[in-house]
Amino acid sequence: MIKTVDLKKTFVGRGQTVYAVDGVTSHIKPAEVVVIIGPSGSGKSTYLRCLNGLETFTSGHIMIDGVDLANKKTDLNLVRREVGMVFQQFNLFPHKTVLENIILAQQVVRKRKRDEAEKKARQLLKKVGIAEKENEYPIRLSGGQQQRVAIARALAMDPKIMLFDEPTSALDPEMVGEVLEVMKQLAREGMTMVVVTHEMGFAREVADRVLFMDQGKLVEEGTPEHFFTAPREERAKAFLKQVL
Amino acid sequence: MKSRKQIWLWHLLTVFILLLLGAGLWVATKKIDYTWRWNRVPQYFAYVDETLVPAPFDARVASLQRSGGSTAVKLTGENGEEKTFEVDNDSLKVSENEELFQGDYLGSVSSWRLGPLSVGLWNTLWISAVSSVIGLIIGLITGLCRVSNNPTLRNLSVAYIELIRGTPLLVQLFIFYFFLGTVLDISRILAGISALAIFAGAYVAEIIRAGIQSIPKGQMEAARSLGMSVPQAMTHIILPQAFKRTLPPLAGQFISLIKDSSLVSVIAITDLTKSGREVITSTFATFEIWFVVAFLYLLLTSVLSQVISWVERRLAISD
Ligand SMILES: Nc1ncnc2c1ncn2[C@@H]1O[C@H](COP(=O)(O)OP(=O)(O)O)[C@@H](O)[C@H]1O
Ligand SMILES: [Mg+2]
Numbered sequence: 001m002i003k004t005v006d007l008k009k010t011f012v013g014r015g016q017t018v019y020a021v022d023g024v025t026s027h028i029k030p031a032e033v034v035v036i037i038g039p040s041g042s043g044k045s046t047y048l049r050c051l052n053g054l055e056t057f058t059s060g061h062i063m064i065d066g067v068d069l070a071n072k073k074t075d076l077n078l079v080r081r082e083v084g085m086v087f088q089q090f091n092l093f094p095h096k097t098v099l100e101n102i103i104l105a106q107q108v109v110r111k112r113k114r115d116e117a118e119k120k121a122r123q124l125l126k127k128v129g130i131a132e133k134e135n136e137y138p139i140r141l142s143g144g145q146q147q148r149v150a151i152a153r154a155l156a157m158d159p160k161i162m163l164f165d166e167p168t169s170a171l172d173p174e175m176v177g178e179v180l181e182v183m184k185q186l187a188r189e190g191m192t193m194v195v196v197t198h199e200m201g202f203a204r205e206v207a208d209r210v211l212f213m214d215q216g217k218l219v220e221e222g223t224p225e226h227f228f229t230a231p232r233e234e235r236a237k238a239f240l241k242q243v244l
Numbered sequence: 245m246k247s248r249k250q251i252w253l254w255h256l257l258t259v260f261i262l263l264l265l266g267a268g269l270w271v272a273t274k275k276i277d278y279t280w281r282w283n284r285v286p287q288y289f290a291y292v293d294e295t296l297v298p299a300p301f302d303a304r305v306a307s308l309q310r311s312g313g314s315t316a317v318k319l320t321g322e323n324g325e326e327k328t329f330e331v332d333n334d335s336l337k338v339s340e341n342e343e344l345f346q347g348d349y350l351g352s353v354s355s356w357r358l359g360p361l362s363v364g365l366w367n368t369l370w371i372s373a374v375s376s377v378i379g380l381i382i383g384l385i386t387g388l389c390r391v392s393n394n395p396t397l398r399n400l401s402v403a404y405i406e407l408i409r410g411t412p413l414l415v416q417l418f419i420f421y422f423f424l425g426t427v428l429d430i431s432r433i434l435a436g437i438s439a440l441a442i443f444a445g446a447y448v449a450e451i452i453r454a455g456i457q458s459i460p461k462g463q464m465e466a467a468r469s470l471g472m473s474v475p476q477a478m479t480h481i482i483l484p485q486a487f488k489r490t491l492p493p494l495a496g497q498f499i500s501l502i503k504d505s506s507l508v509s510v511i512a513i514t515d516l517t518k519s520g521r522e523v524i525t526s527t528f529a530t531f532e533i534w535f536v537v538a539f540l541y542l543l544l545t546s547v548l549s550q551v552i553s554w555v556e557r558r559l560a561i562s563d
Contacts, residue, residue, distance in 0.1 A: 052469055054465055054468060054469060077468075077471050077472070077473050078471070080468060080469055080470070080471040081470065081471030083469075084469070084470075085465075085466075085469035087462060087465070087466065089460075089462050091460075091462035091463060091465065091466035092466075093463065093466070093467075093481055093485075094485065094562060095484050095485050095488065095562050096562075097562075104470075104480060105467075105470035105471060105472060108472060108476050108480060109470060109471040109472055109476070110471075137561070137562040137563075139562065139563065150466075153470070154469070154470070157470055157471060
C-alpha cells in the first residue's frame, strides 16, 4: 500500500544541512497498523509528512497505491484525499463549527451534496462519541474532543490510509485514553494506519509492526513483541530504557 | 457605590476641562473681533432655488388655473399657438387676458437644491468608497502575491508596496494627474480615484500579508492534508480567518483613506474640502466652514468605525 525506497529529506539552512530522513526503505501493507517510535528530532514527523506530500523529499521514491509521489505529473491533491492525517495540535478550523469542519472538505474536494456530507459527518461524530457537540466551535471543546473531531474530519474523506503524528502528545493525561480508544477501533475495522506516538501501551496492543527511527535512519523494525522484549540495536535498547 | 460616585466626578472634570477649552477659544476669537455667522452655514447644505419663467412668445393670458400651491398659466399666441406653464401662486405676476411680450415673466418656480457642502460631502463619500473597494481588491491580490512562492510575483509586489509607501500621497496625486492623466488621457476624477486606490492598496497588501502570516501553519497543512488545493485552502480556511484578524487595521486604513481623500482637492476635484474652500471665498465665514467641514469628516469616519465594530462583533462568535 505504501512503499518507500531509500527516502531522503534534507533541510538546508543557516549553512548547515540536516538529514531529517536519511534513507528509509519500508513497505506498509493494507490494513496494517505501523507504529513509529524514536527520540525527538529523529525525523518521524518529517517521514510522515513526506508520505502525504506535505513535505517534498530530496531523493528516493514513495509509492502510494502504485502512484509515485516523486513523479512530477502526480497530482498531490488527488493523493492527499486518499491519505488522512491527524496532527499533534489538532489543527481544527477555528472559524467553523464542529459539523462544518467535517463537511467543508467533503463539499470542496469530494464535491458531495450538503445533506450527504452532513449525514456522513453526523455518522462519524457519533462514531467518535461527540454527536452532541456538532454546533459548537472548536475552542469550546476539550483537547480530547478536538482531536476526536480531527479524526472524524480526516475519516470523512474516506481515506485509504490514516497518518497520526503524535495525536495524544498535546493532551492532558486524562484525555489520552478517549483518543486512543477511537484509534484502536479504527485499527480493528481494518484501516491502514501509520502512527507516530510515545504511547508504548498502544504500540504493544495495536501495532502489527514497530519501526524505530533515530537520526533520520530506520534503525530497527519488527513485531511489538520482538521490539519490546528483545531489540537487537543498542540505540533501540537505550531508547526503550528511557521510555519504559 | 463610592467608587461609582468617584468615576462620575472624573467625568465631570472631563466636561469641565472641555468647557474651559471652549471658553478659551471663544475669548481668543473675541480678541480678534471675529463675527460668527453660523446662520449662513445651513444654506450651503440646501437652499431654495427660484427660476423665473418667461413667456416664450408674444401672447395673451388665456386662463389661470389654481391647484394647490401652483398655478397653471395658459398662453395663447398671435398665431393661435397654445402653451401652459406652472408657476408658484405667490410669485404669479400676470392676470387673466393680460397681453404679454416675449420674455415677460409669468412668475417663478422654486425648488430645493443641494448646496456645495452636501455635494462635496457626497463626492468625498463616493470617491472614498470606490477607492476603498478598488484598494481592497488591489491589496488582496498584492498581499497574496507577496506571500506566494513565485519570486517574480513576490518581487513585483514588494516593488509596488515600497514605491507607494515611500512617497507622499500628494506627490502621487500630482503624478497621476499631470503625468498619467496626460499620457493616458484620463479624467481628473479617474486620476484621483486611481491614485487613492493604489495608495490604499499598498497598505492593505501589507495588512493582508501580516494577516495571512499570522494564521498558524497547521491550518494550511490541515486543509492540504484533506486534499484541498492552495486556492481552495486560501478561500475557505486562511482568508476568512485572516480577514477577521485584519478587520481592525483595515478599518483604520479606510478611515485614513476618507481623510486622505481631502488631498484630491489639489487636482480640482470638488470634494468636501474643496467645496469648503469655495464656500469660504463667497461667505468669508472661514472659521465656521472649516469647523463644519471637520465635523462632516468626523461624521463619516465615526459612522464607518461603528459599522466595522458591528461586523467585528458578528464575527466574534467563534472566539
Ligand atoms: N522545516 C524544517 N526546516 C529545517 N529543519 C527541519 C524542519 N523540519 C524538521 N527539521 C529538522 O529535521 C529533523 C527531524 O525533525 P522531525 O521530523 O520533526 O523529528 P521528530 O518528529 O522525530 O521529532 C530535526 O533535526 C528538525 O530540526
Ligand atoms: Mg514530531
